[in-house]
Amino acid sequence: MAFPVTVLPELTTPVYSVVIDSGVLLKLTRHTSEAFPATVCGLILGLDANSVLQLTHAFPFPPSEGSGASGNDDASAPRSKANVRYQADMIRLLKEVNIEANPVGYYISSYLGGFFNQALVDNLVALQAANPNSIVLVHDVTRSSQSSVSLKAYRLSAQFLATNKSSGGKFSSEAVVKNNLTYVDILEELPVSIKNSHLGTALLHHLDSPTFATKGDPTSFISTSALAPNFDSLDLSIDPYLEKSVEFLLESVDDYYSEQGTFNYFQRQLGREQSKIQQWIQKTRSENTLRERANLPTVSEEDWQKHFKLPTEPSRLDNLLISAQIDQYCKQIEEYSSVVSSKMFAVQNSLDIHN
Amino acid sequence: MSNYGSFLHLSKPASMMTAQASSTPTPLNIIIHPQSLFSILDHTLRRNEGQERVIGTLLGQRSEDGTEIEIRSAFAVPHIESAAQVEIDMEYHKTMYNLYHKANPKEILVGWYATSLELNAFSALIQNFYSSVSDGTYPYPAVHLTMQVDPSSDISIKTYISTNVGVLPDKISESCLFVPVPNELRYAESERSGLELVASAKNNESRETSIISDIANLEKSIEEVISMLDRVSAYVASVQDGTSPGNAAIGKFLLSNLSLAPKIDPDELEKLFNSHLQDILLVVYLSNTIKTQMQLFNSLKRTAVIS
Incomplete structure (x- = not known):
């Protein structure tokens, strides 16, 4: 699936990887997991230098007022009026304490990786128009609480932006095919790494050192250190996760099917109109020969456009997004099951030895 | 009031x-x-x-x-x-x-x-x-x-x-x-997973770490458990040899933890595991089928539009 990435003209210094400051990571994971199951978002600030995007600060957006009035409040959150004002205020203040006041994108929380939607694309289109190096960080709260942190950085691919531009946001089949856009490359993922400052490293060593007083029971042998190893990833409760994943997957397939229905309807409609036009052209043609004989002005065959209107093609974007979402769910299930099955076999073996 | x-x-x-x-x-x-x-x-x-x-x-x-x-x-x-x-x-x-x-x-x-x-x-x-x-x-x-x-x-x-x-x-x-x-x-x-990730960079000279996949994380955890078990068994062995003095508290602690291992009927266990495994395999199969279908459909659509 490696298409040659066409570098957009305005993309002067494209970034290829993302480095997140440890403080930002902690802030972001805490905000998203505390708000769970609500999806929340916030702004990230940083710098792009030497094709690396450094994220140095982040702050959450306030929860939208009067939530519940419209079902999906946070959909356009980074661009809503209240948040734009909040963002401007915040950045002005952060500038005073020498923090890079340069927004480079936003972060969102997601539930089991269901983040492909119109709002995400709209936000990214707007952000990347302002700053081509903008990204979105997706933090999957459910997966992070199960094992390791699941944080991904994405931005819209060059193909997607080209398609959006050439079709004027309509995403006709023609434009999609011409720009080589498939559902797998709507978003391109950027590798993410975490970086500690020197002081952060010192702090972590301090927290891990025995001199850091912990109020553990001296007779207990369970480590009370703040950074005690975590064995959550060895947990064997697998059903809830798998069940939910399959549920979401099937929901997406349903969506896909209904979207497909709309498209089929359009195609039938188109076929019907086209056959009508053909009939009309046939008719005018025969009438024209009669008129010619009677020395009357002829009617141009191109005039069918006056009488008929072809149905407009529905946007293919929905289809692409749903496909991408299904693909995402499938990938997740695969990853998850590979972990789970190895765990299962491991436990089975060890219990066999026991018995 | x-x-x-x-x-x-x-x-x-x-x-x-x-x-x-x-x-x-x-x-x-x-x-x-x-x-x-x-x-x-x-x-x-x-x-x-x-x-x-x-x-x-x-x-x-x-x-x-x-x-x-x-x-x-x-x-x-x-x-x-x-x-x-x-x-x-x-x-x-x-x-x-x-x-x-x-x-x-x-x-x-x-x-x-x-x-x-x-x-x-x-x-x-x-x-x-x-x-x-x-x-x-x-x-x-x-x-x-x-x-x-x-x-x-x-x-x-x-x-x-x-x-x-x-x-x-x-x-x-x-x-x-x-x-x-x-x-x-x-x-x-x-927050634990986030902190753990941050902490995993503390011994790297570059002070950098990347986000690891679930399976790599599992591997890491298992390796850690194995090394801990090795440490404990080495300690127990040394006490048994008499090379290091025994500690009654540690002994009791280990004993009480060992007794936590569940005793399950092997046949029952076999059945449970197999049914679970089948569930997982079925789900994987389903997701793979859907994925393949999507890819196939996408290619068909493409050729249809081009022709």
């Missing part, structure tokens, strides 16, 4: 107010979330040239009885300090606090931090501002957190509250008694 039945309004005498204030429970324990420490360190790194210490506001929650204070986040407040005077941008503090409060309605002002262990007259001055009646934490005492961030020494964190015991009346605004309060680091279960 009582207001309705009463026609007599008495303002509380001042002495009663102070009596009440001193009877408000003082915090006995302070819980620090790692995130706030990282914020403070970040602020230290961004201090202006020549500035010895930086200060900022601590936000968090207070337990209902007021005996426990949780420091959950922090933000920087610009200030200028010279030998003679200290100037803090209080306007900044107020606007920032309002903005923070909007995004995190649950977090309230609990105190302030400074990045040096020194407590001086300015500390008292600032402390009195943070615990003042108008914008401060009154009637609760403000928490003062000091953090040693000098690169040449170990990081150390100390927390204080203040009381006005034994303070000269004419110097009330610039003196107070800092009482040390124990603190501990705590974080929510959900």
Whole structure:
């Protein structure tokens, strides 16, 4: 699936990887997991230098007022009026304490990786128009609480932006095919790494050192250190996760099917109109020969456009997004099951030895 | 409700107010979330040239009885300090606090931090501002957190509250008694994975780490467990040899943990495992089928449009 990435003209210094400051990571994971199951978002600030995007600060957006009035409040959150004002205020203040006041994108929380939607694309289109190096960080709260942190950085691919531009946001089949856009490359993922400052490293060593007083029971042998190893990833409760994943997957397939229905309807409609036009052209043609004989002005065959209107093609974007979402769910299930099955076999073996 | 039945309004005498204030429970324990420490360190790194210490506001929650204070986040407040005077941008503090409060309605002002262990007259001055009646934490005492961030020494964190015991009346605004309060680091279960990831970089020279996949994480965990088991069995073996002295407490602990291993009928287990495994395989099969179907459909559509 490696298409040659066409570098957009305005993309002067494209970034290829993302480095997140440890403080930002902690802030972001805490905000998203505390708000769970609500999806929340916030702004990230940083710098792009030497094709690396450094994220140095982040702050959450306030929860939208009067939530519940419209079902999906946070959909356009980074661009809503209240948040734009909040963002401007915040950045002005952060500038005073020498923090890079340069927004480079936003972060969102997601539930089991269901983040492909119109709002995400709209936000990214707007952000990347302002700053081509903008990204979105997706933090999957459910997966992070199960094992390791699941944080991904994405931005819209060059193909997607080209398609959006050439079709004027309509995403006709023609434009999609011409720009080589498939559902797998709507978003391109950027590798993410975490970086500690020197002081952060010192702090972590301090927290891990025995001199850091912990109020553990001296007779207990369970480590009370703040950074005690975590064995959550060895947990064997697998059903809830798998069940939910399959549920979401099937929901997406349903969506896909209904979207497909709309498209089929359009195609039938188109076929019907086209056959009508053909009939009309046939008719005018025969009438024209009669008129010619009677020395009357002829009617141009191109005039069918006056009488008929072809149905407009529905946007293919929905289809692409749903496909991408299904693909995402499938990938997740695969990853998850590979972990789970190895765990299962491991436990089975060890219990066999026991018995 | 009582207001309705009463026609007599008495303002509380001042002495009663102070009596009440001193009877408000003082915090006995302070819980620090790692995130706030990282914020403070970040602020230290961004201090202006020549500035010895930086200060900022601590936000968090207070337990209902007021005996426990949780420091959950922090933000920087610009200030200028010279030998003679200290100037803090209080306007900044107020606007920032309002903005923070909007995004995190649950977090309230609990105190302030400074990045040096020194407590001086300015500390008292600032402390009195943070615990003042108008914008401060009154009637609760403000928490003062000091953090040693000098690169040449170990990081150390100390927390204080203040009381006005034994303070000269004419110097009330610039003196107070800092009482040390124990603190501990705590974080929510959900933050654990994030912190662990951050901590995994602490021994790397580049101070960088990348996000690892689930399967790699599993491998790491298993390796860790195996090494721990090796350590324990090596210890037990050495006790049995008599090379190292036995410890009854450790022995009891190990024994009680060993007895936790479940005893399950092997046939039953076999059945359980197989049914579970079948479930998983079925789901994988389903997802693969859907995926393939999607790919196939996509290619078909493409050729249809091109032709």
